Amino acid sequence: MSLLSAEKLTKTYRSGDIDVPALKGVDFSIEAAAFVAFVGPSGSGKSTLLNLIGCLDHPTSGTLKVLDTDIATLDRRAAARFRGEHIGFVFQDFNLIPVLTVFENVEYPLRMVQQWPAAKRRDQVLRLLDAVGMADQAHKRPDQISGGQKQRVAVARALVSDPKLVLADEPTANLDSETAHRVLELMKKMRDEFRTTFVFSTHDARIMGEAETIFTLEDGRLLNGGSHA
């Protein structure tokens, strides 16, 4: 049984009086613990698709099932709960909370989204910080660490509540290629360690190579059924 499956999935934005079709009927399925990239030129619909998978938006037609849940059935509140329980996010701009330390940023989902007991929380945060190699920076503020380090912290935050799925829209766009590769390696290592499914998007050809499955989007359509690298 697949973790993610899309059938005839479309998304059309309305901007003013004109319809902008961003996804024009997309079918795919992704298995648990996969390491998947959606690639394609700018405007091809990568972000649109990842937003749908992340239950941040509703499809215009077709179905998208995430962990057997038809995401079209989720309202605002239910979608927020679903994201909090099952999906981790890594953002292009890292998006750490500036007033919180590294430790507290990773702790945030366990405290403000879910309610883990304090002792369990501490162990989990330390485990994740250790896994991403940031344990020695735990007390620092985001503005005191580098971009690559921020993204490591963000990966730890995405994984801290043991989600089934981590989504990363262009996670390396703001990093130099050396650092980008390291972050990708980290993500893969995390996949191996936690058996979490990783789905990311990129238009950087050098990064694509890290993926085990690549879906190519162009003008809102999938060009292949998921080629294996």
Add this chain to the structure above:
Amino acid sequence: MLDILGIASRNLLRYGRRTLLTLLLIVIGMVAVLLFIGVAGSFKSMMVGQITDSVLGHVQVHRKGYVASIDSLPLNLNMRPNMLAKIESELDGNPAIAAWSPRIKFGGMFSNFAETTSIRINGIDPAREATTVPLLSGRLQEGDKNAALVERGQIVIPLLLARGMKTQLGDTVVVVATNRDGSVNGKTFVVRGILESISGPGGRDGYIHIDDAREILRMTEDQVSEIVVRLKDFSQLNRVGGQIKAAVEGLTNKEGKPMLEVHEWTQLSPFANIAKMIDLMTLFIKIVLVSIVLVSVMNVMIMAVYERIREIGTIAAIGTPPSRILALFLAEGLMLGIAGTLAGIVLSLAGIYGINVWQPTFDFGMQKGLVMAPAIAAGDVLTIAGLVIAVAIIASLQPAWKASRMDPITALRHV
């Protein structure tokens, strides 16, 4: 510490200067209100106390129509003994009344054998008067404050009259009056005291013993012009005043018409209007405070939400419930309110304490050198504090609500 209050306080500190400016506005507003309440309120209660405790009492009873023509002190509108007996039983039966005192008021001529002038006189029962208007003897500038105010054959005269007539303590003077039948009578008195004048009706009257008054006026029965009532609890004025009114104004003559009228002190003294003005100004300044807090907190919270749109998008995307996002921003407004309130209270109390140490004086009408002694009730402080905190929360509601309703995708794309 990573809970809602912790995050909120760090966000406030992150924009320290802006937070400080907002706090400053709240503090200035609080200090203005509390100092005003302290100073104006104590001025008001001092003046009200002077007027009620030395002249007017809390409630007065007269024959119907007397107050309307009180300037001429009409002798044909006195209360007769049979009415008095009824009033007496009503007043004595009311447990909220501390004391009452009968007065005979009349206008006459005052002579020091060289010069003559007019005088308004109260004939009083000194013991009853002392319990009903306890501050009266405190106004004695000359003469023993601890003895009975007047014995028979003694007179207490107002300071202005004493000055104008160059009359001194111990001098013998004559009071001449015309009674209601038109016959003139006079009596000599020894000046036993000189009273400091105060503003308002009755503030420049002379006092003699009630029996001397009846003698001058050749009264054949024990009539009374005015009954002054003191309540046990001044704050119950409206309630007890209403009771007395209902009881006394219900007494009727043989034709079934009401023959008495009851007034609370506020209806007898123009100072009641000044007191009302002070209350009104207090209300206005409270409205200004509310506006300041509302506008400054709302402004700072709108800025806070606007600056942190991407942050809001982030925490919403990773699953923070909308209610918690709302709480995060409400907590910022709440903490601004609490911090401003605490600082405002501390500064205001320090200011009030400072004024009490400094003891500035002021003049009010005839009274010179009154010492300003502001005080503020804990209840007032708590009310204002509650008001400011409530307004700070209300001012944060709209921005916080907006933050909690934000669409994560739009918010994350915001630059």
